[in-house]
Amino acid sequence: MSQSSNIETPAFYLNSQRKVAVINYSQQYVSDIFSLLNTPELVKIVQLFLKQRRHVQPQNSFEDLDAADYLATIKAVILDDPTAFDQFNRVEILQSVESLYSFYRSFLRIAVLNLHQSDVMANNFINIDNQFNDLVIRLYRLIEEKLQGHPNQTYRQVSAGSSACILTQSHNWPIPPEYQALQPIRFINTLMLRPPMMMTTPSNKRQGTFSAVSTNPIAKFSGQQDEWYCFPAKIGESLAYIYFHRDYFVSGIALANLFEVASASDVEGHKPDLILLFGLPETENGTCHYYHDTKNNIWIGEVPYNDHTTYFGYMKKMCLTLHNLHMIYEGKLPIHGSMVQINFANGKQRNVVFFGDSGAGKSESIEALQEIADEQIINMETIFDDMGTFTADNSNVYAQGTEIGAFVRLDDLSSSVAFNNMDRGIYLNPDQKNARVIIPADSYHRIVAHHPIDMWVYANNYDDKVGIHRFDNQEAAKQTFIAGKRKALGTTDEVGMSSTFFANPFGPVQEEARTRPIIDQVFTNLFNQNVYVGEIYTHLGNDKSKDSLQQSAQELLQILMNS
Structure with missing residues (x-):
């Protein structure tokens, strides 16, 4: 990690390689424009900006200046000092300031405030951060409008100062x-x-x-x-x-x-x-x-x-x-899968768990079910999106979730009907393959409640079949679930057919001997209670078209509505 690409003062830290910056309000809080312009942290940001621009951009003569003279010119612009334009015209200054603003905003900027057991701080930290964001955007707009010679007709309330603010304790x-x-x-x-x-x-x-x-x-x-x-x-x-x-x-x-x-x-x-x-x-x-x-x-x-x-x-x-x-x-069974609670127009409610390793078609099955259901499904609530647990309690089995949110591929965004508030999302590498978004899905108290299980299906993406199949006995079911077969689709480093114990490399694989007796008890309880245990053929390992999966989802829908 090149130290020359970092900035570190008591009040500010920036790592160019990781695109992360930390603003420590507890060390220094700037409340007016000229104080901001005079901070040593801003000088260092401009230095880093100018250094990078000289390596990757066509030369702008204004950017030949050092950081101190660069900022001196900006101050002259703000004060309407005509000497600001003795060497440079308004257009090249404005272009550079726009680039500087974009450069700063390209970092994830985390503002930090230490609580120090202060209720006043706890109640006001959002206002404190809002004021800093307002300060940065006011400075930018002041410079911009001075250089262009007229006010803006369109204003965009972006995250100018920080991307997020945290209270620490x-x-x-x-x-x-x-x-x-x-x-x-x-x-x-x-x-x-x-x-x-x-x-x-x-x-x-x-x-x-x-x-x-x-x-x-x-x-x-x-x-x-x-x-x-x-x-x-x-x-x-x-x-x-x-x-x-x-x-x-x-x-x-x-x-x-x-x-x-x-x-x-x-x-x-x-x-x-x-x-x-x-x-x-x-x-x-x-x-x-x-x-x-x-x-x-x-x-x-x-x-x-x-x-x-x-x-x-x-x-x-x-x-x-x-x-x-x-x-x-603790004697509980980790489940690699998704659980949804479905409310049908006919008044029925069903809790369905889709099981399988990454890329097997769990979320795609839920999406297909929603697409073909039309008005037959009133609501579908996500209990867990990736990982949950089954607990064999006496003769019953109940499920709980682990996460209040979902970590989903952007390619699956059409499944967003299963989640609310996509505008609350955190997007990771949205311009790349395997781009992801993390979105809130449900409340904590809801996901850890004890949910009964009406259906548990293995997402089979490797067999060239269509529809849904119910296992007649628990030994056949266990064989499929424990084998954990799937055709890998590139969401991890695996390619082609693979097999993972109980389709879960995050716990059961590492503790197979301890997991097997829990699996036995869960399957025994489910079959004794006549819970539907089967597999849905997602067909995703054979073709990418939705036709086959939608046929399987149609059969699943009929079983859920009529059982």
């Missing part, structure tokens, strides 16, 4: 002696996002699975308070403390759309079930691992600092792997 929790290095790291208390947020990362695909290590990764942690943050999350019924390096703020801030933020009362005095260290300088073989601290009953994950792990899938899947391992040890 220190908490006392029962830290085991081995974990004392975590004590200085502040927790995120409250977040304010400015969606829709468009963010970029060097990597756009996840590779491999996560494996166990024999030594606790906490021994490698030596993070500094101003470089690391903790996102406290409620993942299903697990309490997770997710520690991440500031260069991973893209993933760290995106967590807010995926997991419920644990409140101060959830954190204060409470040991977590899960700890994730995201962005360690080094890990074993430079890959992602987990460790079960049986002494303290904590699952702890480690992810190395490199370009590959900037893809949000690493953050999400490591969190879910730790949660799923915790669930297995």
Whole structure:
């Protein structure tokens, strides 16, 4: 990482390579235009801008200046000093200022304010951030209108100053002696996002699975308070403390759309079930691992600092792997799939779980069902989008979700009818293959409620069949579900036919021996209760047309409405 492409002062940090900036309001808060123009941080931003422009853009003579003279000219423009145009004309100055403004706004800009137990701060932090955003946009418009010689006819209220603002707070929790290095790291208390947020990362695909290590990764942690943050999350019924390096703020801030933020009362005095260290300088073989601290009953994950792990899938899947391992040890069964509650026009309600590994056609099946249902479906609510748990409770089985949001491919945006508020989305690499959006889907209390299961179907994308098939006995069903076969479609690093134990590389694969008895109990209970257990043929491994899948969805619809 080139230090020359970074800016670091007590009040401001910027990493050009990671396209991340951190604005620390607790260190410095600027409240007027000329104070902003005179900050050393702005000088450094202009220096970095001019350096990059000279390497990639046709020369603009105004950009031959150093940062101090560049800003002096801007001040002269604002003060209507005619000497501002002795060397440069209005057009080239305006073009450069527009580029500078776009350069700054191309970064994910996280404003940080430390709570310090102040209710006043907690109640006003949004106004504080709004005022800074207003200040930046007023400065830009003042310069722009001075240079063009007339007011604008169109104004766009963009996120000029920050992309998001967070309140941080220190908490006392029962830290085991081995974990004392975590004590200085502040927790995120409250977040304010400015969606829709468009963010970029060097990597756009996840590779491999996560494996166990024999030594606790906490021994490698030596993070500094101003470089690391903790996102406290409620993942299903697990309490997770997710520690991440500031260069991973893209993933760290995106967590807010995926997991419920644990409140101060959830954190204060409470040991977590899960700890994730995201962005360690080094890990074993430079890959992602987990460790079960049986002494303290904590699952702890480690992810190395490199370009590959900037893809949000690493953050999400490591969190879910730790949660799923915790669930297995609690005697619950992690489910890789989607659950929807469907309300039909005929008054019936059905809870349906679509099961399968990445790319099997779970979300596509839901989308096809909605498309062909017309007015027969009144409402379809997502209980979980990617991962949930089944609990065999006496003779019954109930399901719970893990996430309050959904992490979906932009290619699947037509399925947005299953979710609300796409304008609240966090978009990752929207111009690239496997572009993703993270959107809120349901409330935490709703997803962790105990949901009965009316139908559980395996998304089969490899057989050249159409329709839906119900298993006659649990042994045949278990064989299909446990084999976890699919034809990989490029959403991970796999290609062609693959097989993953129970279609879930995030927990069951790592603890197969512990998972098998739980699978047996779940299937026994479901078949004893005469729950529909089957498979839907999505046909996606054979062709990309919707015709076959819609035929399967039509058959599924008739079964759900008439059963």
